[in-house]
Amino acid sequence: MADTDSEFLERYSRQIKLPLVGLEGQKALRDASVLIVGMGGLGSPVAMYLAAAGVGHLSIADFDIVDESNLQRQIAHGHSDIGSLKTESAARTLRAINPAIKINCLDYTLESEELGQLASAHHLIVDCTDNFPTRFQLNTASLQSRTPLVSGAAIRWEGQVTAFDPNQENSPCYQCLYQNPDVEAASCAAEGVISPLVGVIGTMQALEAVNILLGRGQLHGAMWLFDAQFMEWQKMTIPKNPRCPACGTGPA
Numbered sequence: 001m002a003d004t005d006s007e008f009l010e011r012y013s014r015q016i017k018l019p020l021v022g023l024e025g026q027k028a029l030r031d032a033s034v035l036i037v038g039m040g041g042l043g044s045p046v047a048m049y050l051a052a053a054g055v056g057h058l059s060i061a062d063f064d065i066v067d068e069s070n071l072q073r074q075i076a077h078g079h080s081d082i083g084s085l086k087t088e089s090a091a092r093t094l095r096a097i098n099p100a101i102k103i104n105c106l107d108y109t110l111e112s113e114e115l116g117q118l119a120s121a122h123h124l125i126v127d128c129t130d131n132f133p134t135r136f137q138l139n140t141a142s143l144q145s146r147t148p149l150v151s152g153a154a155i156r157w158e159g160q161v162t163a164f165d166p167n168q169e170n171s172p173c174y175q176c177l178y179q180n181p182d183v184e185a186a187s188c189a190a191e192g193v194i195s196p197l198v199g200v201i202g203t204m205q206a207l208e209a210v211n212i213l214l215g216r217g218q219l220h221g222a223m224w225l226f227d228a229q230f231m232e233w234q235k236m237t238i239p240k241n242p243r244c245p246a247c248g249t250g251p252a
Contacts, residue, residue: 011100012054025214026054032213033057035118037110037138038128039086040064041198042152042205044076046126049206051094051101055213058094059122061106062086073195112137119145126209127151128202132178136246139174142166143247148212148220149174152205155191159201162223162238163208166247171220172238175246197228 008030015021032055036047039062047060066074066081066089074086081089087105094103110118119125119141127138127149135151142149148165151174165171204224211217225234242248 008100011098015053020216021214028215029054029210029213030056032124033059033122034124034126034209034213035059035061035122036126036128037061037134038130039074039076039090040070040128040130041073041193042154042202043126043128044074044090045199045202046128046152046206046209047090047094048076048097049203050209051098053206053210054098055101055210057102057104057122059104059106059118060087060090060094061110061118062090063107063109069189073193073198075199110137112140115141116144119147122147124209124212125149126205127174128205135174135178139164139246143173148217150205150208150212150219152201154198154201155193157194157197157227157229159197159226159228160223161201161204161208161219161226163212163217163219165212165217165220168220170240172240173244173247176241176244176248177223177238179241179244194228197226200226200228 012026016023016026034050034055036043036058039060047058050058064086066077066084066086068082070077076090076093085107087107091103091105115137125138125142125147127135129135138149143166146166150163152161164173208219221238223236223238225236
């Protein structure tokens with residue numbers, strides 16, 4: 001689509017009007033590529049809002065299929081998608097929102113080496129997974145490729161969102177926050193989750209992703225914690241751990 005195409009200007013007119021975006025910022029979003037890992041409760045709003053905002057290339061990764069229990073919160077999928085691969089279901093939703101963007105579906109488990117290659121090929125990684133092993137793999141890929149990483153998590157009535165940018169001096173990484181790679185994450189299947197919470201956290205991830213792509217990321221070194229039961233936000237600073245086994249010198 002040409003830069004001055006009337007459809008381009010009309011579709012994104014509400015963003016182009018913003019001084020912090022403008023036409024150049026909208027072109028930057030159009031030319032950006034984002035890897036989204038996980039097409040569940042968090043990945044759904046992330047992918048849908050990035051597609052709507054005009055991010056030109058989305059790679060969506062998930063090996064799972066749509067189950068009826070997903071539909072309570074995973075809004076990229078509908079009842080007719082039950083039994084379909086989540087990547088295929090999500091891709092249909094994203095193309096319906098914005099047919100002008102490119103979508104790459106990765107419907108299998110990503111190994112560490114391929115994650116590193118994918119990280120290098122994208123401007124940004126968004127972690128929408130629900131398990132620590134994959135989160136640590138994404139952190140490693142982010143550090144090795146120097147690709148910024150936006151991370152979110154939600155369970156029960158609590159959620160959190162943060163970002164890590166290896167290009168920023170003294171920026172922490174995910175393992176500065178969670179040091180033990182063998183820790184087990186609680187699951188929504190076991191603990192439950194209130195439906196709109198994943199929308200709140202996923203939307204925040206999408207917003208920070210847009211900020212980073214526009215060159216004005218806000219969350220590296222900080223985490224927002226959300227208590228949905230009492231509608232309260234709390235901001236926490238994450239210091240860089242000089243002994244971090246991922247980005248520091250390792251344990252003493």
